[in-house]
Amino acid sequence: MQLVEERQPDVVLMDLRMPKMDGLEALKRLHTAWPQVAVIMLTTYNEDDLMMSRLRAGARGYLLKDADLSVVLNTIHAAARGEMLMQPEMMERILTRAERTLSPPVASKSHRLSLTARERDILAAVARGGAE
Numbered sequence: 630m631q632l633v634e635e636r637q638p639d640v641v642l643m644d645l646r647m648p649k650m651d652g653l654e655a656l657k658r659l660h661t662a663w664p665q666v667a668v669i670m671l672t673t674y675n676e677d678d679l680m681m682s683r684l685r686a687g688a689r690g691y692l693l694k695d696a697d698l699s700v701v702l703n704t705i706h707a708a709a710r711g712e713m714l715m716q717p718e719m720m721e722r723i724l725t726r727a728e729r730t731l732s733p734p735v736a737s738k739s740h741r742l743s744l745t746a747r748e749r750d751i752l753a754a755v756a757r758g759g760a761e
């Protein structure tokens with residue numbers, strides 16, 4: 630935190646686990662004090678829950694420590710431009726998790742959702758990309 634205050638970097642590459650402060654707590658503090666600073670989490674932990682919580686807290690990227698140097702550099706450059714660049718395998722895991730979270734459970738015949746005619750019209754317009 631002190632180095633960020635002194636140097637005002639564009640991007641911080643931060644370990645997920647640190648001795649004095651957890652990476653999530655440090656990320657939240659950095660994001661609050663210096664929202665313009667992009668934070669990329671760097672870790673050996675390949676856990677979806679850790680990754681998702683850091684991204685929700687404002688991290689611009691999440692890299693495993695065994696990532697190639699070119700991947701690390703590309704991620705840093707993207708974060709400096711305000712973009713998020715994820716390793717393909719991590720993006721696939723995020724999308725799979727989001728799909729599981731967003732997909733409605735299959736309704737049984739006794740629990741079918743019934744929509745009014747107007748609601749069906751609105752959904753059809755949204756599907757076509759129009760507005761009602």
